[in-house]
């Protein structure tokens with residue numbers, strides 16, 4: 001153990017523990033005396049403050065304690081997750097079926113492809129007509145017929161490099177295309193003999209004709225400007241034959257000449273290879289009509305390569321013809337017949353399809369990850385686990401591992417099914433190492449994304465929907481982009497790769513198309529630079545999203561808990577730097593802070609609202625030396641909580657400098673009207689909210705710095721049952737026992753005992769959704785008691801229970817009285833009266849009064865209550881009967897006579913008079929009596945204890961009962977209800 005002189009934060013805590021352990025043995029005897037005294041003399045409660053017991057002495061050293069408990073917590077979490085997952089049969093089946101269905105879909109496509117190919121296997125092999133280039137002196141109109149060309153415009157642009165000599169210019173010559181057979185045309189371009197094959201009857205132009213580029217612009221500038229212009233024209237994509245307006249402006253190709261003389265011809269050629277079919281003229285050499293003999297239909301396609309060969313052939317023929325006027329070369333092209341293995345080709349197609357379908361198989365884990373996390377958050381299960389000692393680090397580690405196991409199982413099914421059931425080449429030819437490293441990266445990315453998105457989501461339903469939308473849509477978009485905009489050799493834009501689905505689908509696309517196009521990836525060396533980049537990006541993004549997830553989980557406000565400051569990391573660093581201050585400085589600082597707190601604004605208001613006992617309680621807390629804090633299961637010192645104002649409302653001060661001290665074994669009742677601040681106080685003590693100022697200690701550990709230690713030693717029963725519907729009673733108790741660090745040897749016996757305590761042993765194997773409301777409540781109480789907590793907070797434990805169940809619960813709680821300290825909030829005064837040893841009434845966030853029930857009743861109950869029922873009707877009934885008799889006896893009209901007599905009686909027995917008389921009588925008989933309420937002839941008087949003579953009242957009442965028309969009366973001691981009403985009713989009422 002460290003010496004108290006050391007400087008770090010950790011050492012400070014352990015040094016206090018060290019001190020506590022030593023002190024404790026000495027104070028043990030003294031403490032038990034204190035406890036006895038407390039139980040026999042409750043009114044002297046506040047003056048006897050040494051009470052605690054040996055239990056608290058077992059609070060261990062922080063580091064030692066946690067190192068042994070971490071493994072229990074992790075075991076608890078993993079076993080809980082497995083039990084829950086195994087019960088979600090539907091989800092599990094869907095999970096495993098998704099990759100199988102995707103792969104089966106591929107097989108379906110394979111069989112469709114097979115049936116189509118086997119159809120065409122019977123068709124004759126068609127290798128197309130031979131295409132002869134530039135036939136001389138054949139009218140283009142006839143060519144047009146042969147190749148289905150609708151008109152005969154065909155032209156090229158040409159130009160010379162800037163520094164070409166005059167000889168080249170002359171030798172190359174010129175040709176304007178018009179008029180036909182321009183006598184001035186000369187050189188290679190001499191239309192008469194060379195490249196100009198014939199006239200175009202429709203346009204009366206030599207064709208193809210050559211147009212020299214304008215001196216002010218380059219060929220490419222011209223082409224670019226023309227395309228800019230054509231882009232503004234409306235294109236009819238539906239009609240393949242339709243042409244873009246002004247398409248004649250675009251040449252079929254262009255020649256750039258470097259050198260031309262008898263011994264040398266140097267030029268380059270470019271042809272129109274635009275992908276839009278409408279950007280090619282119907283007669284242009286780059287859009288040839290080919291007739292399909294099977295369908296007998298002519299289809300057009302862009303044939304840039306043939307166009308290029310044709311243009312080169314044209315120029316070469318012209319050159320040869322210039323040099324050798326009688327020589328002409330015939331040249332043409334034809335497609336070779338095709339022969340291939342159908343099975344191999346189909347497999348290639350399947351592998352290509354895999355690039356789109358495989359990614360979908362493994363993208364649906366994300367919604368499951370997000371859903372599981374958000375569900376536990378939404379149902380407050382995380383909060384209740386935290387209050388029961390869960391360390392969030394363990395929670396995240398186990399969630400991570402568990403999600404990874406789920407993902408691993410899905411991947412395993414995917415690979416095994418693909419390889420052994422379907423026998424796809426992709427699975428047995430691609431390197432396993434590459435596949436595993438890739439899938440590992442994607443798994444990590446998905447888990448990180450799950451954590452990341454769950455920070456922003458509050459309901460499980462939204463989480464699930466959003467998860468599926470994100471997964472499916474982004475994957476579909478990414479897959480589509482891979483085969484369209486970013487089809488190789490294009491690369492995916494860098495900014496798209498910032499979201500993991502894009503590198504994931506791209507990598508899948510690359511490795512499956514590799515199988516389809518050439519051979520599968522056998523090692524990392526076979527990967528393209530882009531694929532390697534995607535692999536790296538997956539891992540980097542997994543790490544980055546994990547960091548983001550961690551950060552946003554801390555700073556985004558959730559329904560519960562307090563978010564950290566957005567710059568909390570910097571603050572932590574700053575704090576670390578400062579940690580070199582000495583322990584003494586630290587204590588001085590804390591003391592200074594506490595004394596500052598004592599002087600803050602609402603002191604005067606508190607002085608007015610708190611009664612003497614509450615003030616005394618505050619004083620004893622202030623005066624308690626800090627080294628004695630470890631003796632108490634709860635010390636609350638000046639705790640204050642202000643909720644920020646929302647929607648323009650002012651901030652709400654929920655608790656104001658609350659002070660309280662609870663001894664070991666004490667059952668303390670916290671009463672107060674709605675909105676008094678009870679739940680807020682408990683929420684701060686259990687770590688749900690952080691107090692704005694002040695602090696609280698459990699067994700010497702404070703909620704600001706050592707919350708985790710406190711949570712391991714406390715139990716909480718929240719106002720509403722927070723349980724997993726699919727876990728059994730036994731599983732719940734085992735989980736929480738492990739969470740609180742109960743060793744495996746003890747856990748079973750402890751859980752059995754807990755079930756016996758709450759009469760649930762018969763229902764041990766019942767799932768929570770099979771229990772009644774009362775049973776659930778008892779289970780919640782049992783959970784709060786499991787693991788020997790030093791202090792248990794029960795927030796309205798009996799709400800919603802029937803009288804029978806409520807009694808049982810009281811029995812349970814009475815049974816543990818004295819063993820543990822309990823803080824109970826309730827709206828049932830009867831419950832508080834039965835269970836609690838001390839009661840505090842809170843109103844407007846202030847502890848108004850505190851003490852044992854008897855003392856509160858004495859102080860605020862105002863003595864006794866006298867109830868008097870004064871019902872005139874009971875007496876009048878007899879008199880009216882008498883009036884009837886008298887009326888009948890008289891000789892006059894009976895009805896008239898009767899009503900006359902009744903009126904007389906009513907006059908004589910005036911209601912107000914009767915009540916007035918009664919009140920005067922009571923005031924004369926009992927001194928200082930006070931009328932509390934009066935309603936419909938029912939009176940409640942308050943009688944102070946001082947000077948009250950019960951015998952006199954009894955005698956007087958009995959003798960004057962008839963005369964005062966009192967039908968019923970009684971006297972009782974005042975109840976806790978009266979105390980509550982008196983404290984919590986605003987003064988003006």
Ligand SMILES: Nc1ncnc2c1ncn2[C@@H]1O[C@H](COP(=O)(O)OP(=O)(O)OP(=O)(O)O)[C@@H](O)[C@H]1O
Nearest residue numbers: 643644652654672673674675676677678679680681
């Ligand atoms: N998250 C919150 N944001 C703003 N104000 C809050 C919040 N929670 C509670 N309050 C306000 O703080 C005050 C105390 O609320 P609290 O829930 O502690 O009362 P309570 O004594 O538990 O009441 P009840 O008996 O009805 O449960 C109330 O005025 C309430 O409106």
Ligand SMILES: [Mg+2]
Nearest residue numbers: 678679680719
């Ligand atoms: Mg409440």
